Amino acid sequence: MSDKLVQVKDLSFTYGGRMVLRGINLEAHRGQVVAIMGNSGCGKTTLMRLIGGQLKPTQGQVLVGGQSVGELSFHQLHGLRRRMGMLFQFGALFTDLSVYDNVAFPLREHTDLPEAMIRDLVLMKLNAVGLRGGQHLMPAELSGGMARRVALARAIALDPMLVMYDEPFAGLDPISLGVIGNLIRRLTDTLGMTSIVVTHDIQESLRIVDYVYFISEGVVEAAGTPAEIKASELPYVHQFVHGEMDGPVPFHYPSSTYLADLGFAQ
């Protein structure tokens, strides 16, 4: 089997007549943490849904473990998803289930394991994210960072080969943010899985990932290792890394000239 777990080839996606993604090429190798970055609304989340098979490509292909995701039957897709985990932006925990039952959920649904073994597995996963002590809490009692750690434990419950993270750092305090970042790195290394992180948190990502793809306006604008990205002179990457106000991504929403709006133009 090839070393490339995820391959995206010439992928285009049209939604409501608008080209959201145009000819994207991207790869994630086994054991890597790959970041997909870009400003809000650039098509990052759409790309992740395409990899997970929730959307079908308009053109091109998404290969996961050698299978073309867009062409799988319902059952094949479900088979593939059992080996994928996903961490949603705000955790997406089931609000009527406790922390313990949330993590046990995929195990109970997809395996016939006896309850004693499920208990051991759940406690192992919760221990890995540091929340074994919080197993009896309900999702409403968790802070944002804790909810995301529980969701992470749930995402890795079935020991997936690939885990995708939708904005895992959004809205977290610096401590929680560091914890999540470290967990992504550590779990990827110890469980031998592959991680794809969709984010716009540049500093945290550059610290933990192996490779970065920048997406802007639906195309891959730049790609490279964190060191290459930091040294990049590409105007878009420079603006993004340094958080500059104006640049290739303009400050002003497209408009006629200011003078014309004020009535001074001829």
Add this chain to the structure above:
Amino acid sequence: MIEGLAHLLRRMGARVINSIWRLGMASRFLALTLMYSGTSFHRFHLVIKEIFNAGVLSLIIILVSGLFVGMVLGLQGYETLQTYGSEEALGVLVALSLVRELGPVVAALLFASRAGSAITAEIGLMKATEQLSALEMMALDPIARVIAPRFWGAVISMPLLAAMFSAMGVFGGYLVGVVLLGVDEGAFWSQMQAAVDFREDIVNGVIKSAVFGVAVTLIALFEGYDAPPTAEGVSRATTRTVVTSSLSILALDFVLTSFMFRGE
């Protein structure tokens, strides 16, 4: 003028097309729900949990309303029957009004506002917080795992709630008629027993409430599933559930009644 008229027609047309489109979507949704109901019966505890949520939690409002509706029927019926000197027929009046009409209809209206709105809000929020997406990514179908158990839970609860509403109503009529106003107890019960037909009255009432149950539940689930995943979207969907299901109940009641009771 012509321009304005054309605009009005166009808007009306768009609304009609949109309504038909949604009706089609809802039918497809119902078909999918029935198709994916296997899990619900295979793992019946999922349905039992929803019977608790939709049925047991609606009990208080159903029972109290039933009691009061029955008591009011007792008072009003006594007033009218007394003028003809036939207050013994009070039991018949109370029982038939409840079993044939008020039980199924009022219980369904209450059910729509108590359980229907809760279902819509729950599904809408599950969608907004990506819980349905999370299920999909765990290789589970949200229709099979979330929608179908709620559908069967509510559909099973509705006729039971309507029956309890009627029973409570009859008891309320008895309290007012016999205990308070002094109608003869033997006549009250025996006339009721003689006049209420099992097939004609009770079975038809149960059929009505089952039909209302399917309509209310389908509307509630579909509105939630179809709601835009925002706070405003969920609140509008909840409102629409109550309005649409109430109107559907009343319209369906007319249609069903015209088939069931033709005064032969």
